[in-house]
Amino acid sequence: MKHSLWLMVFTLMLLSCKESTSEEAVAQNEPFEYDMYVPSEMANLMNDMYDHNLQIKQDILDGKQPKEFPEEFLKIHSAEFTKGKGRNETFDNFSKLYISTQKEIYNPDSEVDLKSRFNSSINLCISCHQTECTGPISRIKKLIIQ
Template identity: 25%
Template sequence: MLKNCLVIFLLVGIVFSCKQKEQEKTTPVLYPNQDAPLALLMREMYLDMEEMKMSLEKKEDIKSYLEKHKAILTAKATDPKVKDAKFDQMAIGYLESLRQMDLGPYELKESKYKIIYSYCLACHEKYCPGPIKKITNLQID
């Protein structure tokens, strides 16, 4: 009787252990670079671009994100080699496009948004292609 209970206990333990390992394998990694300040900033920038797009579609005022997004120049990347001179040029171009978004008549804001979007896409094509599919959701036709 004691042997039977021990065998049953071991079998239940093995089955539970296998199921737990199976669940660990199927859990997707949503943000592999979640601790890098640049990765965190990029996620915020995406949300801000979504907000800009929605404001344009509704013909509402667009708030300024320039000060917040300036951190792109100083935020630490997951891989420090990413932050080279070309990255900085793209980041500066992006920030200048944001500055331009704050200027001029509302009628030009959609074309300015498209320039900002193109900087996002170009930089991710060069440095971090993973989010490109998500970034394309920000496109305005």
């Protein structure tokens, strides 16, 4: 029982980017926190952005123009982080860049082809993740259209 609990804890750490929080928790001897793992508002938003971009990728591969910029993505500017993480200047700069490239996908006047615009926005997900949350990068890379 104890072992499977720890296995779950480590899986969650790999899936999200909770390395630092877990080290703190271990140091403070508070392993029970993991029983109540609740993803942060930001983690939920990120997972939604992932799913939505997977759909956009499929639309592009099917030759369809993605319809409308998902306004809920703007929550990136205000959503609450996992405990122990916080907003900083790097995050704010990357999130603005990310939102502007994601909006370009829906710009009918763009002279850049759709696939390159989509890949630029996914590359910004990756760039931001390289600064502080490297765990999901290999998953995000799967969104890139080859």
